[in-house]
Amino acid sequence: MSISTDQRPAGSAPTLGYLSGIGTIFGLEIRQRIRNRGWYIMLGIWFVVVAAVVGLAALSVGVDEFGPGQVMFELVIAFVLFFGMLIAPALSANSITGDRASGTLAILQNTLLTPGQLMWGKWLASWVASLGFLVVTIPLIGWAMTYGDVYLPGAPVLLGMLALELAMVCALGVGVSALANRTLFAVMVTYLLVALLGLGTLIAYGLSMQLVKTEVQISNQVWPEEYMGDEYYGEWDQDAYTCESRVYPQETFATDRITWLLAANPFVVVADAAPRVPPPPGDDEMNSSAGPMGAISDGVRMSQAGPEYLMPCLNGVKSDMTLPTSTPLWPLGLGIQALFVGGIVAAGRNKLKTPAGKLSSGTRIA
Amino acid sequence: MKTMTTGSEREPEKLPGGATGITALGLARSFGSVSAVKNIDFHAAPGEVTALIGPNGSGKTTLLLMLASLLRPDAGTIRIHGIDPIKDPRAARARLGWMPDTLGVWEALTSREILVTMGALYGLNKATARIRAGELLEIVNLTELADTPARVLSRGQSQRLSLARALINDPEVLLLDEPASGLDPGARVQLRTLLRQLATSGKTVVISSHVLVELDEMADSAVFLTKGRSVRSQRLDEAGTQGRNYTVTSLDLPALRRALEAGNVDAVYVSNFENVGGDAKVKVAGETQAAALLASLVAAGVPVTAFAPSSGLLEETYLSLEDEMP
Numbered sequence: 001m002s003i004s005t006d007q008r009p010a011g012s013a014p015t016l017g018y019l020s021g022i023g024t025i026f027g028l029e030i031r032q033r034i035r036n037r038g039w040y041i042m043l044g045i046w047f048v049v050v051a052a053v054v055g056l057a058a059l060s061v062g063v064d065e066f067g068p069g070q071v072m073f074e075l076v077i078a079f080v081l082f083f084g085m086l087i088a089p090a091l092s093a094n095s096i097t098g099d100r101a102s103g104t105l106a107i108l109q110n111t112l113l114t115p116g117q118l119m120w121g122k123w124l125a126s127w128v129a130s131l132g133f134l135v136v137t138i139p140l141i142g143w144a145m146t147y148g149d150v151y152l153p154g155a156p157v158l159l160g161m162l163a164l165e166l167a168m169v170c171a172l173g174v175g176v177s178a179l180a181n182r183t184l185f186a187v188m189v190t191y192l193l194v195a196l197l198g199l200g201t202l203i204a205y206g207l208s209m210q211l212v213k214t215e216v217q218i219s220n221q222v223w224p225e226e227y228m229g230d231e232y233y234g235e236w237d238q239d240a241y242t243c244e245s246r247v248y249p250q251e252t253f254a255t256d257r258i259t260w261l262l263a264a265n266p267f268v269v270v271a272d273a274a275p276r277v278p279p280p281p282g283d284d285e286m287n288s289s290a291g292p293m294g295a296i297s298d299g300v301r302m303s304q305a306g307p308e309y310l311m312p313c314l315n316g317v318k319s320d321m322t323l324p325t326s327t328p329l330w331p332l333g334l335g336i337q338a339l340f341v342g343g344i345v346a347a348g349r350n351k352l353k354t355p356a357g358k359l360s361s362g363t364r365i366a
Numbered sequence: 367m368k369t370m371t372t373g374s375e376r377e378p379e380k381l382p383g384g385a386t387g388i389t390a391l392g393l394a395r396s397f398g399s400v401s402a403v404k405n406i407d408f409h410a411a412p413g414e415v416t417a418l419i420g421p422n423g424s425g426k427t428t429l430l431l432m433l434a435s436l437l438r439p440d441a442g443t444i445r446i447h448g449i450d451p452i453k454d455p456r457a458a459r460a461r462l463g464w465m466p467d468t469l470g471v472w473e474a475l476t477s478r479e480i481l482v483t484m485g486a487l488y489g490l491n492k493a494t495a496r497i498r499a500g501e502l503l504e505i506v507n508l509t510e511l512a513d514t515p516a517r518v519l520s521r522g523q524s525q526r527l528s529l530a531r532a533l534i535n536d537p538e539v540l541l542l543d544e545p546a547s548g549l550d551p552g553a554r555v556q557l558r559t560l561l562r563q564l565a566t567s568g569k570t571v572v573i574s575s576h577v578l579v580e581l582d583e584m585a586d587s588a589v590f591l592t593k594g595r596s597v598r599s600q601r602l603d604e605a606g607t608q609g610r611n612y613t614v615t616s617l618d619l620p621a622l623r624r625a626l627e628a629g630n631v632d633a634v635y636v637s638n639f640e641n642v643g644g645d646a647k648v649k650v651a652g653e654t655q656a657a658a659l660l661a662s663l664v665a666a667g668v669p670v671t672a673f674a675p676s677s678g679l680l681e682e683t684y685l686s687l688e689d690e691m692p
Contacts, residue, residue, distance in 0.1 A: 015489050016487060016488065016489040017489075020486070021487065024483060024486045024487055025487075027483070028472065028475070028483050031474065031475060031479070032472060032474040032475065035474040035515075036474070102470060102471070102472075102473075103466060103468035103469060103470035104470045104471070104472060106436055106466060106470070107464075107466065107470045107484075107531070108487065109436060110434055110435070110436060110459055110462065110464050111459060111484065111487035111488055111535075112456055112459060112460060112487060112488055112489055113487050114456075354435060354436045354437075354455060355432070355435055355436060355437055355438035355439075355451065355452050355455060356436060356437055356438060357438050
């Protein structure tokens with residue numbers, strides 16, 4: 001038996017294509033994941049929980065002009081995003097620290113693989129794994145679709161942005177994983193960073209309220225005399241009011257100046273990017289959305305509009321009470337997230353470079 | 367593993383240029399305040415097995431990590447077949463096979479999948495990687511376990527898989543960190559034969575191990591490390607000219623003593639308590655002198671039952687180094 005195969009021709013070093021390296025790492029990772037039995041159990045439990053929630057929504061909503069389909073669909077999106085943010089860090093943050101612990105990272109680093117290929121492959125695998133949680137909810141999305149009231153232009157955008165946000169969280173996890181030495185630490189830090197995006201933005205928004213406290217001059221609304229009469233049985237038109245000329249000060253918050261703090265929130269990014277569901281005919285209420293994503297989108301738009309649109313009579317002038325077309329917030333949010341995640345991933349990639357310069361104390365690279 | 371290499375094949379071919387093999391000069395590397403490697407000069411020639419010997423914490427693994435292009439030395443230069451692994455790690459890695467002292471096995475994958483994957487990461491196409499994986503599994507005797515998940519492999523089997531993995535890219539330079547630990551005696555013999563074959567086919571083999579007797583049998587030269595410094599390089603075929611301790615066992619210690627004293631040979635005597643027999647430890651200048659001494663003892667009618675070096679050559683150097691240490 002020969003130990004060496006044919007002599008390699010002089011001068012031709014073997015090369016590893018960039019994509020083929022990523023593909024090999026992806027295959028290596030995904031094969032390990034799909035052979036994990038716990039993974040299927042988790043997907044099963046996940047399906048049952050989401051199905052129960054969506055089923056209850058189907059029973060309890062859909063009494064008025066809204067069909068339950070849109071609410072069910074948005075619930076699935078919100079659930080997958082919420083749990084995706086809980087699951088994706090666990091799926092991604094052990095990808096490199098795990099290899100470090102089992103001694104396989106150095107073996108991979110000793111091949112022709114570049115740090116970039118390694119991270120792309122690991123990221124792709126953890127993203128696909130977290131998309132698995134979206135894929136198992138397809139029957140539920142299909143169920144929602146059967147009601148026929150799902151706003152079709154919005155559906156692919158919601159799904160796409162959801163997938164993009166999961167990709168962001170996974171990239172964050174892989175980046176932190178490359179930087180950290182212990183899996184537990186990497187998972188924890190990733191959770192904290194995801195919480196910074198998900199909850200931290202809300203807290204920052206809430207606390208900043210005090211900074212944008214302002215005083216506006218408002219006056220009372222006056223509805224036509226006949227509305228007040230005892231014998232009036234006609235329709236009360238909410239918009240048919242006039243404003244008194246006597247104004248008085250009212251404290252309010254200039255939320256339009258701090259709404260950008262919410263931009264990087266994953267829920268805001270997903271909700272804000274989707275086209276708005278048009279209000280049902282004959283209804284010109286501001287809050288036309290019953291689903292969670294629509295509600296978030298409305299809330300953000302109202303916050304962007306600021307106090308002028310909340311006060312029916314500002315400076316003695318009647319407000320038209322329709323929300324102005326606000327600038328979309330999600331590009332800013334995605335930009336902030338991309339910078340944040342990109343910085344961590346770049347630092348992680350730097351840490352994976354070999355020959356290694358610095359090693360944190362107490363670690364062996366082999 | 368059909369052929370055993372014989373002693374005469376151990377002679378390395380002298381390769382021209384001297385640009386091949388591994389050359390490292392003045393290596394130093396510290397981790398924080400701990401300097402693991404202080405000053406190591408190291409050379410391993412192609413066609414030879416070079417042993418890396420030293421006590422725990424002497425810098426063997428750190429040196430191997432630097433040679434394997436994974437760790438940047440603080441000072442010093444390394445050349446792997448003329449390539450600087452710091453400037454061009456990928457070119458060096460294409461020629462390197464590295465077997466770490468940790469097992470490093472993907473437990474959910476089968477041995478064959480691991481080898482094919484690693485082949486792919488060295489740029490082999492799928493068909494070539496598959497063939498190569500099959501060959502290597504046969505070489506390390508894992509064919510029967512090739513398609514079971516690696517988590518069921520025993521330590522020795524993982525060790526063999528790790529060796530096969532290090533060979534997947536047909537490396538010109540093979541770096542092995544404690545490859546024999548956990549192997550059963552049969553597998554050790556196979557490892558020895560395999561490494562001899564690899565060296566004979568012109569590859570540069572570097573092996574670190576604690577089992578010095580074993581290294582005696584397969585290494586051509588040895589580099590000794592103590593406290594992060596290379597303290598001695600030695601060729602094992604110089605054994606013939608090196609003075610060594612021999613133990614002579616006789617059934618009649620007084621007769622042995624008379625014969626040795628008549629020949630003016632200094633010796634330390636250890637007698638058996640139950641009979642007149644015993645051992646004598648003598649210092650002999652070389653193999654020729656040893657043969658002559660044995661001949662003279664036999665000619666003098668001394669009943670000699672054993673005549674052998676007291677310990678392995680590397681062990682002797684190793685122990686003498688420990689004596690020299692302050």
